[in-house]
Amino acid sequence: xxxxxxxxxxxxxxxxxxxxxxxxxxxxxxxxxxxxxxxxxxxxxxxxxxxxxxxxxxxxxxxxxxxxxxxxxxxxxxxxxxxxxxxxxxxxxxxxxxxxxxxxxxxxxxxxxxxxxxxxxxxxxxxxxxxxxxxxxxxxxxxxxxxxxxxxxxxxxxxxxxxxxxxxxxxxxxxxxxxxxxxxxxxxxxxxxxxxxxxxxxxxxxxxxxxxxxxxxxxxxxxxxxxxxxxxxxxxxxxxxxxxxxxxxxxxxxxxxxxxxxxxxxxxxx
DNA sequence: CCAGCCCCCTGTCGGC
DNA sequence: TGCCGACAGGGGGCTG
Numbered sequence: 001x002x003x004x005x006x007x008x009x010x011x012x013x014x015x016x017x018x019x020x021x022x023x024x025x026x027x028x029x030x031x032x033x034x035x036x037x038x039x040x041x042x043x044x045x046x047x048x049x050x051x052x053x054x055x056x057x058x059x060x061x062x063x064x065x066x067x068x069x070x071x072x073x074x075x076x077x078x079x080x081x082x083x084x085x086x087x088x089x090x091x092x093x094x095x096x097x098x099x100x101x102x103x104x105x106x107x108x109x110x111x112x113x114x115x116x117x118x119x120x121x122x123x124x125x126x127x128x129x130x131x132x133x134x135x136x137x138x139x140x141x142x143x144x145x146x147x148x149x150x151x152x153x154x155x156x157x158x159x160x161x162x163x164x165x166x167x168x169x170x171x172x173x174x175x176x177x178x179x180x181x182x183x184x185x186x187x188x189x190x191x192x193x194x195x196x197x198x199x200x201x202x203x204x205x206x207x208x209x210x211x212x213x214x215x216x217x218x219x220x221x222x223x224x225x226x227x228x229x230x231x232x233x234x235x236x237x238x239x240x241x242x243x244x245x246x247x248x249x250x251x252x253x254x255x256x257x258x259x260x261x262x263x264x265x266x267x268x269x270x
Numbered sequence: 271c272c273a274g275c276c277c278c279c280t281g282t283c284g285g286c
Numbered sequence: 287t288g289c290c291g292a293c294a295g296g297g298g299g300c301t302g
Contacts, residue, residue: 078281112279219281258274
């Protein structure tokens with residue numbers, strides 16, 4: 001389940017291998033992975049292009065090409081982007097293979113086929129519907145206060161809403177709410193100034209800790225070289241139902257909020 | 271704006 | 287042991 005820290009770890013890992021290289025050929029093995037155009041057009045628009053920069057917006061990876069176009073990739077739940085030396089043969093779960101100059105292959109492996117990619121003329125414009133970058137300089141506690149104003153829903157589903165804030169998924173939403181000491185079901189417009197500041201800090205700290213540990217690997221997530229992250233070993237509440245809260249020792253609870261499994265400390269989070 | 275539902279997929283797990 | 291249904295999860299789309 002790649003969220004912002006996992007996608008950022010992949011982005012950093014890919015940079016060293018594919019930056020400045022040309023895409024020689026693209027093999028689309030599962031056509032529905034390519035959105036907005038035919039696999040043939042996708043191949044034609046990418047073949048021969050040099051990779052100028054690697055960016056990230058929320059959970060989207062943005063590969064900037066020499067033409068000015070952007071290759072947008074969303075890993076969804078089970079997508080992996082793996083760099084390998086040599087020409088590889090397609091595996092059972094491979095959906096797209098990018099053959100790069102320098103005898104490298106970028107492999108998009110995606111068991112559940114939810115991941116997608118497309119080429120757009122203007123990546124920034126394509127992604128304008130996303131909320132602010134939670135680790136960006138523009139995202140201050142004051143901005144969060146303004147965004148929360150008038151929101152009547154529960155906090156947890158709001159944090160998962162990518163139009164509200166980009167990059168937070170189920171795992172980091174639970175961790176951020178724990179760090180902030182806020183109950184996942186709190187009404188979003190019920191927070192006072194001090195609680196908003198705690199939520200802002202909780203979101204930032206949860207994501208930064210995830211990046212520091214190179215992401216959380218439960219089953220599917222791997223970095224660009226196939227390595228696991230270690231943040232799953234340092235989580236306070238996510239996937240820790242019944243285990244003692246690291247702050248007060250009470251057993252961590254799990255409930256469904258907004259259709260998502262939600263982990264929290266019933267004692268510390270109000 | 272918000273809640274709830276379905277759909278997209280497939281590996282995994284619990285129950286029988 | 288083997289079958290089967292439930293479940294997980296990000297996000298888009300739809301309805302109320």
